[in-house]
Amino acid sequence: MIEIKNLSKIxxxxxxxxxxLKNVTLKIEKGEFVGIMxxxxxxxxxxxxxxxxxxxxxxxxxVLDDKTIENMSDNExxxxxxxxxxFVFQSFNLLPRTSALKNVELPMVYAKVSAKERRSRALxxxxxxxxxxxxHHNPNxxxxxxxxxxxxxxxxxxxxxxxxxxxxTGNLDTKSGEEVMEIFKKLNKDGVTIILVxxxxxxxxxxxxxxxxxxxxxxxxxxxxxxxxxxxxxx
Amino acid sequence: xxxxxxxxxxxxxxxxxxxxxFLTMLxxxxxxxxxVTISAxxxxxxxxxxxxxxxFGTNRLMVYMNWNDQKSFSSRDYLTDRDVEAIRNIKGxxxxxxxxxxxxxxxxxxxxxxxxxxxxxSETDVINNVEMISGRFISQQDVDNHNxxxxxxxxxxxxxxxxxxxxxxxxxxxxxxxxVDFTIVGVYHHEDSPFGGNVNGGRGQIYVPIKTIMRLYNQxxxxxxxxKIEDRNEMDAIGQQVLALLNRLHNSQDKYMTFNLExxxxxxxxxxxxxxxxxxxxxxxxxLVGGIGIMNIMLVTVTERIREIxxxxxxxxxxxxxxxxxxxxxxxxSLVGGxxxxxxxxxxxxxxxxxxxxxxQISIAEVLLxxxxxxxxxILFGVYPASRASKLDPIExxxxx
Ligand SMILES: Nc1ncnc2c1ncn2[C@@H]1O[C@H](COP(=O)(O)OP(=O)(O)OP(=O)(O)O)[C@@H](O)[C@H]1O
Ligand SMILES: [Mg+2]
Numbered sequence: 001m002i003e004i005k006n007l008s009k010i011x012x013x014x015x016x017x018x019x020x021l022k023n024v025t026l027k028i029e030k031g032e033f034v035g036i037m038x039x040x041x042x043x044x045x046x047x048x049x050x051x052x053x054x055x056x057x058x059x060x061x062x063v064l065d066d067k068t069i070e071n072m073s074d075n076e077x078x079x080x081x082x083x084x085x086x087f088v089f090q091s092f093n094l095l096p097r098t099s100a101l102k103n104v105e106l107p108m109v110y111a112k113v114s115a116k117e118r119r120s121r122a123l124x125x126x127x128x129x130x131x132x133x134x135x136h137h138n139p140n141x142x143x144x145x146x147x148x149x150x151x152x153x154x155x156x157x158x159x160x161x162x163x164x165x166x167x168x169t170g171n172l173d174t175k176s177g178e179e180v181m182e183i184f185k186k187l188n189k190d191g192v193t194i195i196l197v198x199x200x201x202x203x204x205x206x207x208x209x210x211x212x213x214x215x216x217x218x219x220x221x222x223x224x225x226x227x228x229x230x231x232x233x234x235x
Numbered sequence: 236x237x238x239x240x241x242x243x244x245x246x247x248x249x250x251x252x253x254x255x256x257f258l259t260m261l262x263x264x265x266x267x268x269x270x271v272t273i274s275a276x277x278x279x280x281x282x283x284x285x286x287x288x289x290x291f292g293t294n295r296l297m298v299y300m301n302w303n304d305q306k307s308f309s310s311r312d313y314l315t316d317r318d319v320e321a322i323r324n325i326k327g328x329x330x331x332x333x334x335x336x337x338x339x340x341x342x343x344x345x346x347x348x349x350x351x352x353x354x355x356x357s358e359t360d361v362i363n364n365v366e367m368i369s370g371r372f373i374s375q376q377d378v379d380n381h382n383x384x385x386x387x388x389x390x391x392x393x394x395x396x397x398x399x400x401x402x403x404x405x406x407x408x409x410x411x412x413x414x415v416d417f418t419i420v421g422v423y424h425h426e427d428s429p430f431g432g433n434v435n436g437g438r439g440q441i442y443v444p445i446k447t448i449m450r451l452y453n454q455x456x457x458x459x460x461x462x463k464i465e466d467r468n469e470m471d472a473i474g475q476q477v478l479a480l481l482n483r484l485h486n487s488q489d490k491y492m493t494f495n496l497e498x499x500x501x502x503x504x505x506x507x508x509x510x511x512x513x514x515x516x517x518x519x520x521x522x523l524v525g526g527i528g529i530m531n532i533m534l535v536t537v538t539e540r541i542r543e544i545x546x547x548x549x550x551x552x553x554x555x556x557x558x559x560x561x562x563x564x565x566x567x568x569s570l571v572g573g574x575x576x577x578x579x580x581x582x583x584x585x586x587x588x589x590x591x592x593x594x595x596q597i598s599i600a601e602v603l604l605x606x607x608x609x610x611x612x613x614i615l616f617g618v619y620p621a622s623r624a625s626k627l628d629p630i631e632x633x634x635x636x
Contacts, residue, residue, distance in 0.1 A: 054549055054629045075553045082551020093546045093633070097251060109240060110551040154550065 001161065001193065002028040002051060007060030009046050009216075020046040021057070022216040028195065030161065033188045035207030035224070036197045042213040044197045045166055051195065052085050052164045053077045065161070082110050086155025088165035092147040094139040100126060100150045101135040107158045125153040129183055145176025152183055156192070163187060165196045169203055181206055238563075245564040248536070256568060259532040262525025263572030263612065264579060267605050269518030271580025271597065272587065277511025278596035279588055281504055288500050290426055292364045294329070294467050297494040298322075298477050299459035312490050313456030314481075321484060322460065325476050327469045330358035334459035335445050338438070341387070341395065342407045342414070348394050351438045352408070354445030355386075360423075362463045365442070370402045370421030377420070377444040385417035386442040388425035408443075410451055417443060470495055522608070525572070526616040533565050533620035544624055545632025558625035565617025566610050573609025577602055 009021040020043045028034055036044050049055040050062060053069060062069045064080065072080070081087075094103050104122040113121070126135050129149040139147055148168060155163050165184065169177035181203065188194045198204050205224060212220040249256045300312065314333065323331050335354030340347050353359065360372040368389055377384045385406065392401045399422060407414045425439065449455065462477070464470045474493035481491045537544070544557055581597055588594060 049630055052549075054633075078548065078551050078553045081549060087549050089633075093542070093549070095543055095546060097247065106547070107550045110547075110553070110556060158551075 001030045001065055002026070003061075003063040004051075005061040007050065007057045007062060009043070009050065009055070010058045019216050021050075023060070024216070024218055026211065026218065026221070028193065030193055031188070031191050033184075033194045033208040034196070035204035035210045036195065036213065037199070037201075037204050037210060038213030038219075043216040044213050046216075047213065048164050048166050048195065048197055051162075052087060053080045054087075078110075082107055083158050084161050086152075086158070086160040086163040088148070088151050088155050088163065088168045090167040090170040092139070092144075092151050092171075094147055094150055094154075096140070097138060099136050099138055100131060100142070100153075103139070103150055104154045104157055107154060111158055121157055122153070125157045126150070128156075129153045130179075143176070144172050145179060148172060148176070148180050149183065152180065156187060160192070162193045162195065165194070167197050167199065169198065169200070177203065241560055241563040242567065244560055245567045248540075248564055249568065252536075255532060259528050260568055260572035260575070262528040263522065263569045263609055264525075264576040266518060266522030266525040266612075267573045267576025267609055268580040268583060269521050270515055270608070271577050271601070271605050272583040273514045273518055274511060274601060275580065275584035275597045276587055276591075277507055277514070278598075278601075279584070279591075279593045280507045280511075282596045283593050284500050284504055284507070288497060290364060291496060292362050292463065293497065294464045294470065295362060295496060296462040296464055296470055296474055296477075297334075297459055297496070298462065298474075298481070299334075299492055299494065301490055301492045308490070310456075312485055312487060314458065314460060315456055318481060318484060319460060321480055322462070322477055325473060325480065327465050327473050328462055329465045330361040330463040332356050332359040332362055332461045333445060333457040334461055335449060335454070335457060337448075339441075340409045341391065341441065342409060343395050343405075346395055347409075348391060349438050350387075350391065350441045352448065353440050353442050354448045355442040356445055358463075359442060359461075362461045363440075366424040368399070368422045368424050370419070372421055372423075373442050373444050378446045381447045381450055382444055383415065383417045383447060384420040384444060386421040386423060387419060388423050388439050388441075390425040391439050391441065392419075392422050410448075412451060415451065467497070470497075522612055526569070526612040529565050529569055529613055530616035530620060532568075533561060533617055534623070536564070537561065537620050537624040540624075541627060541632045541635040544627050545629050545635065548627070548629035549633060554625040557627075558621045561621035561624050562614055562617045565621070566613040569609045569613025570606065573606050576609065577605050580605070 004024055004026045007021055007024045008019065011018045011020055022043075024043075024047065036047070038044050046055070050057050051064075053064070053072075056070070065084070069077070069080075087093075094100075095106070101119070101122050104125055105118045108118040108121060123132070123135060126132055129152055131146060131149055131153065134142060134146060134150075139150070142150065148171075152163075152168075163184070168184075169180055172180065184194050184196065185206065194207070196203075196207060204210050207224055209221070209223050211218055298314075300308065300314070316333070319331060319333050322328065332355065337352045338349065339352040340349045342348075353363075355373040356378050357373060357375040359365070360367070365372060365386075367386075370386070372386055373384060376382070385408070387395075387401075387406075389399045392399050395401075395406065396404065401419050401422060404419050405416050406419065407416055423442075462473070464473055474495065478491055478493060482488055547557065584597065
């Protein structure tokens with residue numbers, strides 16, 4: 001469903017140009033759980049932003065669900081982000097002074113879902129991430145783990161095909177991180193494609209495929225042995 | 236993104252910074268209040284002129300002797316009944332009445348009031364817009380028979396008799412030739428002058444048969460004639476005809492003039508309109524400054540919420556959604572400011588009118604116009620900040636610190 005060919009991204013600031021991605025070629029199928037690793041500055045976030053249609057590549061091809069992103073207008077990209085992709089950020093990015101419920105409703109507002117349906121679906125999503133009792137709390141009244149779970153509820157509420165998570169556990173303690181990972185695994189089991197950036201080996205180990213970046217290039221792309229083993233030998 | 240959702244968003248954002256919003260609003264409040272106050276006072280002035288014109292009598296034309304040329308008057312130049320009858324034959328004249336007016340006073344027992352004495356024929360009521368309450372106006376018979384009939388207003392009736400039901404009562408008029416008794420034949424409706432009670436020293440007008448008073452004072456000629464013209468568009472033409480006729484009858488030139496009060500009032504009206512417009516435009520500058528204040532604060536708001544805009548874009552908000560959100564906010568700020576401004580403006584206008592002794596005039600149309608103007612200013616000055624917000628790059632917005 002995601003097909004990337006010779007994709008490059010070059011940032012130009014004044015006279016200096018930084019090549020954040022260099023001829024990246026990659027294919028991700030529906031239902032995969034991809035962990036992305038690599039040192040700081042290796043281009044992971046840049047890659048995620050382009051996959052998430054938040055940013056456009058400098059050159060190269062990106063085809064999402066048989067559609068070439070290059071030819072889409074900004075508004076069409078907004079639509080893709082709204083109904084095909086869910087974002088989870090390291091810093092949560094919830095709207096301040098806005099209840100968990102309203103935060104989760106927001107993507108549906110843009111999708112023009114009726115107020116009644118919005119509410120019931122948002123409540124369902126919050127319930128699903130285990131926050132059925134925190135719906136009317138504002139972000140500043142929630143713990144980091146709770147905030148991230150609200151953000152996940154928001155990302156999945158429009159039933160996207162892909163969830164992109166850029167270091168979702170980066171700001172969380174081990175236990176909250178584990179809870180968040182459990183949610184992603186559950187989502188993946190339901191058929192949602194998950195792409196997750198992380199610095200932590202044992203987080204990446206929980207995915208089915210690990211892609212490693214260095215200096216804007218993919219240096220390794222392999223199936224996760226442990227996951228593969230678990231799969232072939234469920235006992 | 237529906238409209239109500241936008242209003243809700245705008246309100247919550249306004250609530251988050253009440254003081255700042257209020258200060259921004261102040262510019263609009265002052266601007267709109269000034270515009271409303273000025274136009275209300277201006278309209279009040281025009282209304283007053285219109286009202287006094289109606290009281291004076293519309294379509295009224297006065298013919299009088301040219302006082303600038305007084306020295307050259309000879310006895311044959313004065314206006315006579317023959318002139319009146321000749322003018323009456325000109326087509327388009329609804330009523331005609333020669334002028335004889337004087338200050339005088341009325342008395343019963345020990346009560347005396349000062350009045351303006353108006354010599355009338357049976358048409359004077361048409362010219363002066365006299366509205367009878369009881370009895371009748373001066374009749375042709377009164378004039379022909381030199382009757383001692385008098386028509387007073389209910390104000391004089393109350394002052395002299397303490398009541399309105401005074402038909403058939405006698406009053407004594409203090410004339411130059413001694414006291415003369417008149418019988419009240421009618422009472423007319425008194426209306427307060429829109430300029431307050433100070434015109435003519437507060438004297439009311441009373442009507443007596445013109446022939447009676449002229450015989451009393453031994454007069455036979457007039458220096459003016461009042462006319463009421465059927466069609467106001469004909470006033471100038473008929474005025475010219477009257478002058479030509481009088482010149483021919485008296486074999487004279489430039490001894491007579493006409494005066495059209497309506498025309499004079501219209502000139503004054505025009506001046507008031509111009510002054511009002513100029514003042515309203517100056518007030519409009521205050522509104523402009525208010526609008527710039529809105530633009531300024533909206534730019535600050537956009538900058539403060541760049542991350543929020545980034546998040547919204549990341550989860551699928553299109554450009555116009557962001558645009559509309561900020562436009563709604565600026566329009567709402569200025570609309571609320573506008574409403575407060577209208578209320579304040581009305582209060583100021585009422586206060587000013589009370590001091591100037593005239594009624595403030597605010598029409599619904601003008602209130603709507605002011606509210607529309609406020610929204611317009613909000614949108615006009617909100618467009619730039621909102622469009623800046625809507626064009627933000629989502630990545631840069633998310634990364635903004
Ligand atoms: N807007 C930008 N302008 C200029 N250079 C940029 C911009 N965004 C990213 N870069 C550069 O591109 C390179 C890749 O950045 P990116 O954020 O993708 O790295 P990353 O792998 O996500 O790093 P980290 O693990 O620290 O998050 C870096 O060298 C960075 O400095
Ligand atoms: Mg990164």
